[in-house]
Amino acid sequence: MYLFVFDLCREYAGRIGALGMVRLAAGRYGYVGSARRGLAARLARHTRRRKPLRWHVDALTRGADSVGAIAWPWREGRECLLAEALVATGTGRRAVPRLGASDCGCSGHLLALCEADLDRLAEALSARLGATPLLVLRYR
Numbered sequence: 001m002y003l004f005v006f007d008l009c010r011e012y013a014g015r016i017g018a019l020g021m022v023r024l025a026a027g028r029y030g031y032v033g034s035a036r037r038g039l040a041a042r043l044a045r046h047t048r049r050r051k052p053l054r055w056h057v058d059a060l061t062r063g064a065d066s067v068g069a070i071a072w073p074w075r076e077g078r079e080c081l082l083a084e085a086l087v088a089t090g091t092g093r094r095a096v097p098r099l100g101a102s103d104c105g106c107s108g109h110l111l112a113l114c115e116a117d118l119d120r121l122a123e124a125l126s127a128r129l130g131a132t133p134l135l136v137l138r139y140r
């Protein structure tokens with residue numbers, strides 16, 4: 001389970017699957033994913049700009065600058081708890097309702113980040129989840 005952090009350097013406006021028209025201001029965002037297996041490959045995919053659109057978030061990461069990622073041990077349903085933890089700790093707010101949540105039914109896995117620093121994010125979210133991070137990764 002992971003939080004992938006990226007910057008949109010300019011406003012995004014476009015259709016994303018069943019979500020319809022999505023508009024996002026430039027800024028720093030966090031995407032929460034599960035990746036029970038293949039965490040490294042999943043994170044690498046998020047950083048690539050050239051890729052087919054498979055998940056909602058692909059439409060955004062194709063035009064984004066990757067910042068980093070924080071991962072915790074996988075547990076059933078924990079990615080939804082992580083999205084909630086971002087809201088509860090004040091480190092994020094939901095950016096697009098339902099984005100990334102087609103399979104789980106929660107309020108959405110894309111958050112606009114209010115805390116830009118990866119270490120402070122890891123600390124606040126780990127405390128909330130009661131879990132120790134597996135890694136804090138920086139792409140730049």
Ligand SMILES: [Zn+2]
Pocket residue numbers: 079080083100101104105106107108109
């Ligand atoms: Zn969810």
